[in-house]
Amino acid sequence: MTDAATTTPPTAAAVEASEPDAIATYLATDGADVVARMNTDFADAVLLVGRVLGGRPEATSAALVGLDARGVDAVAVDAEDEHRCRVDFDEEVTDPLMFTAALLGLVVRAREVSGEEGLTRAEQEVARLSAIRTFVTSVVAVEDVHPHLRQITFGGGDLHAFVPNGPDAFVYVLLPPPGRTELTVDQSFSWEAVPDMAEADRPVGAYYTVRRWRPEAGELDVLFVLHGDTGPASAWAARAQVGDPVALWGPRTSWDPPADTDHYVLVADETGLPAVAGVLDLLPPEASIQVVAEVASPAERQDLPDHPGATVTWLSRGGAEAGTATHLLVDAVRSLEWRGDHPYVFGGGESRALTEVRRHVRDERGCPREAVSLVAYWRHAADTDDAVEAAAADDGVEAAAAAG
Structure with a gap:
């Protein structure tokens, strides 16, 4: 779901803000994902920060390599070498809910300091989301x-x-x-x-x-x-x-298939099946579609629209807890014989399961980023009894996992 920045709500890891270790917990559970999403989807914003606030005006690329309550560590690359730099937030983050605002604050400050015109993708997304x-x-x-x-x-x-x-x-x-x-x-x-x-x-x-x-x-x-x-x-x-x-x-919405799409691969667990159903309602009868759907048992299958161009592969966890059989979806997708030259892979479900599917379709199938929209609707907390409900936003700065 292609949205971002300060209007993106926190993951559940951030809700216990009053606990003394809330920041450490948030960074341990979500910090790496936040860094990855900034580098992947907001590379232009990271470069702006690296050039202006990191003191590397000639940098042609930059990436975040660390995140803590006081700021970020980054590596900026120019014609001479790679340079490590540290950029502090305007103030220390004491509440996990403030990480998004702190990160975006760096972009805003870099824009003001530079005096440059234009908007990074992060700034564009914030402007768009403010109208929601x-x-x-x-x-x-x-x-x-x-x-x-x-x-x-x-x-x-x-x-x-x-x-x-x-x-x-x-x-x-x-x-x-x-x-x-x-x-x-x-x-x-x-x-x-x-x-x-x-x-x-x-x-x-x-x-x-x-x-x-x-x-x-x-x-x-x-x-x-x-x-x-x-x-x-x-x-x-x-x-x-x-x-x-x-x-x-x-x-x-996260639905955005490229214009040349000639085949649709829809992947979901129980939480993502309503979105799959909506897509089946939308696509014309001649569309070529493969659906891979995971549920607890055959008795818990959800009704899907009867689409003439769709084949549905139902997967059952045999009653196992949701989020514990992460191999099911990726194994099923790996076994598919895709029917088109330009597939669009779309769906939603548990974070770790969709991460495996995403890696397969990107790294093994060679799908370009714009042809993959797999959204983490939730995350299974393997080390606790609580399921972590992640934001279902694939471009969210604080989203636990994201499309493509």
Whole structure:
């Protein structure tokens, strides 16, 4: 999902900001990913920082190599050599929620110091995301699809103005803080303001794909995978009742196939299947499509649109915990015989599983970056009992994993 920067919400690793080791925990779980995403998707911004704030004005490339609470370490390359440089934040980060703002602050400062015109990709994304709306609405219907999947319908409020922007249109479902029933945000919500909110007032939530949008009724359906109380959104969804208030920040989309695409490979676990369903609804009958879908068991397969050009490979974990069979998706994708010369690989699911798929299609299949959009919707925390719900944004500075 191609979005970024200060409006990107934090991963769950960052939510316990009051704990003494919150910064260390965040850096251990997300630091390497943040550095990788900056270097991959915001290389022009990193170069600007390296040239201007790193003291290497002749540098032709730069990369971050370290991140801590006080700043970043970078390597800038010019015609003479590689040069290590240190760039400090404007102030030390004391709350994990502030890392995105601190990183972007370096870009802003570099722009101001340089006096150069133009915008880096990071600056462009921030400007674009600042226009994203927040809709205040409520639950109007709840339906259990199976014991681990619940469809919740939102309607009312200002949702009549909602407009999907892609077949996988997704929103961040903003919920009341734990232990409370009233929303603490309204239509003026912004992620930049969250760090300044009292911890007890900060909303919780996660990204979810809109499965159906009925503009005539001003209602949308969202499928929630239930996994107990291991995530705030799952815990809320399991108890959701008609009338419960929510806010929806979005929509956003990660669907962006190149114009020459002649084949589609859709890869997902339970969390990504609503997006796959939306794509199957969109693509014309003549489209060539291969779907690889992982679920806990055959009984938990989700209904997918019957597309004449699609073949679906269902994978079962045999009841194993979600996120523990990361080889299933990549093994299935590896065994596919692709039908086109210019495939587009799209999907969503657990971070580590999609990372393996991404490496395969990029490194072994040779797919260019623009032909791969695999989004980490969540991350299994292998060393704890808690599932980490990651932002489902593939270009987010703080996203746990990202497309391409």
